[in-house]
Amino acid sequence: MTSADGGPPASPLLAVVDELATRLQLSLRYAHLDEHPRFPWEEFRSLGAHGLLGLTLSPALGGHGVPLPEAGHVLRRLAYRGGTAFAKLALQPEFSSVLAEHGSPALRKEYFAPLMAGKVLVANQITEPGAGSDAGSIAMTAERRGAIYVLNGTKSQAAFALDAQAAIVYARTSPSDRPGGLTAFLVPQELSGVRRATIGDLGERWMRRGTVEYANVEVPEDHRLGEEGRAFDYLKGELTRERALLAAIYLGVGRASWEETVTFVGERTTFGKPLAQQQAVAFPLVEDGAHLDATWLYVQDVLQGLQQGDRRSGRASLAKWMATEVALRVIDHAIQFHGGRGYSREFPHEQRWRDVRSGAIAHGPSEIMHLVAARELWPRPSTTSGA
Numbered sequence: 001m002t003s004a005d006g007g008p009p010a011s012p013l014l015a016v017v018d019e020l021a022t023r024l025q026l027s028l029r030y031a032h033l034d035e036h037p038r039f040p041w042e043e044f045r046s047l048g049a050h051g052l053l054g055l056t057l058s059p060a061l062g063g064h065g066v067p068l069p070e071a072g073h074v075l076r077r078l079a080y081r082g083g084t085a086f087a088k089l090a091l092q093p094e095f096s097s098v099l100a101e102h103g104s105p106a107l108r109k110e111y112f113a114p115l116m117a118g119k120v121l122v123a124n125q126i127t128e129p130g131a132g133s134d135a136g137s138i139a140m141t142a143e144r145r146g147a148i149y150v151l152n153g154t155k156s157q158a159a160f161a162l163d164a165q166a167a168i169v170y171a172r173t174s175p176s177d178r179p180g181g182l183t184a185f186l187v188p189q190e191l192s193g194v195r196r197a198t199i200g201d202l203g204e205r206w207m208r209r210g211t212v213e214y215a216n217v218e219v220p221e222d223h224r225l226g227e228e229g230r231a232f233d234y235l236k237g238e239l240t241r242e243r244a245l246l247a248a249i250y251l252g253v254g255r256a257s258w259e260e261t262v263t264f265v266g267e268r269t270t271f272g273k274p275l276a277q278q279q280a281v282a283f284p285l286v287e288d289g290a291h292l293d294a295t296w297l298y299v300q301d302v303l304q305g306l307q308q309g310d311r312r313s314g315r316a317s318l319a320k321w322m323a324t325e326v327a328l329r330v331i332d333h334a335i336q337f338h339g340g341r342g343y344s345r346e347f348p349h350e351q352r353w354r355d356v357r358s359g360a361i362a363h364g365p366s367e368i369m370h371l372v373a374a375r376e377l378w379p380r381p382s383t384t385s386g387a
């Protein structure tokens with residue numbers, strides 16, 4: 001990578017990523033996952049065996065305690081070498097931090113420890129048909145009956161709908177809960193009353209997103225994560241950190257397309273000279289390089305702030321928005337300057353574009369990222385959204 005490398009000195013984990021990416025041929029596997037969507041168990045276990053799962057979680061939780069700026073470097077390199085899939089997989093334990101931080105010791109042993117080894121997959125189910133951006137209006141209920149909770153409702157758009165062994169499910173324990181007052185449960189997906197179906201997606205097809213219906217699903221009380229009504233409080237810090245780390249991933253993918261395009265236009269000749277000598281081609285590419293560098297420096301600064309205890313969510317939200325926009329523009333130029341072949345599967349750009357496109361919606365749509373930042377600039381007394 002020939003980019004601005006703001007932040008900490010290069011991590012020894014970068015060499016681990018490079019070795020793994022070369023040995024497993026991650027870029028080829030990434031393309032294969034798109035054509036034959038499946039959950040990549042072998043690669044997941046390899047990430048675990050190489051200490052690349054749960055990089056940023058504290059050792060007390062079973063994580064590796066890698067500082068956020070360094071983890072940003074590692075995830076960006078993983079995405080640069082192998083697309084979005086394996087870098088996002090590396091974050092799967094972070095996406096389950098509510099389990100790590102608030103699950104009972106028995107639950108953590110059964111699900112979180114094997115998740116860190118890439119042997120068990122834990123999904124997150126927040127979104128519902130009637131509640132996405134406004135997650136505070138979730139309708140799913142968890143009614144307490146003695147030592148169990150009975151779950152009823154439908155979760156939609158959930159990644160790993162078919163593949164996860166368990167999911168962190170967000171529900172309302174009382175109709176009178178404040179709008180954002182949700183409770184989290186760890187729900188084994190083989191429980192009676194759970195029905196799962198997948199949907200066809202534009203990109204990130206390996207996630208096999210889908211709908212999960214819960215009809216009178218009985219969940220033991222000890223599968224509740226933390227206190228009733230506190231789930232959003234638990235989730236907030238996780239969302240902030242993951243948005244900033246996702247930004248690093250999108251920049252890694254964008255960087256790969258940019259470098260490949262710089263090489264390509266230096267070699268491809270039209271009208272008797274290399275494309276790079278056409279200003280209409282060269283100028284967008286030099287601007288793209290600057291935008292990638294500048295956004296990376298911003299992301300590093302955000303990660304540094306979070307590492308030093310900054311609790312604000314706005315800058316991390318904007319980092320995800322900005323990195324997604326920049327990467328999409330860069331990859332779009334890659335498609336354009338590779339011509340008709342750029343629009344085909346011969347090159348990885350079209351898959352990268354479809355996969356990165358999810359970044360403007362998943363983990364909070366870009367508009368909501370702006371709302372989060374705006375609320376920090378102009379605070380208001382109370383909020384009803386889970387964003």
Ligand SMILES: Cc1cc2nc3c(=O)[nH]c(=O)nc-3n(C[C@H](O)[C@H](O)[C@H](O)COP(=O)(O)OP(=O)(O)OC[C@H]3O[C@@H](n4cnc5c(N)ncnc54)[C@H](O)[C@@H]3O)c2cc1C
Pocket residue numbers: 123124125126127128129131132133134156157158159160204207209358361362363364365366367368371
């Ligand atoms: C690849 C991918 C993976 C996902 N994985 C998961 C998962 O594992 N678990 C899970 O629970 N969910 C998951 N989601 C769902 C995701 O979190 C939601 O799609 C997202 O929160 C938006 O909710 P929605 O789809 O209901 O859109 P809506 O809330 O209906 O919003 C539609 C659009 O309207 C705009 N919008 C909404 N509100 C506002 C506003 N206040 N101001 C301005 N514009 C607004 C935005 O452009 C938004 O995209 C995933 C989504 C994708 C694409």
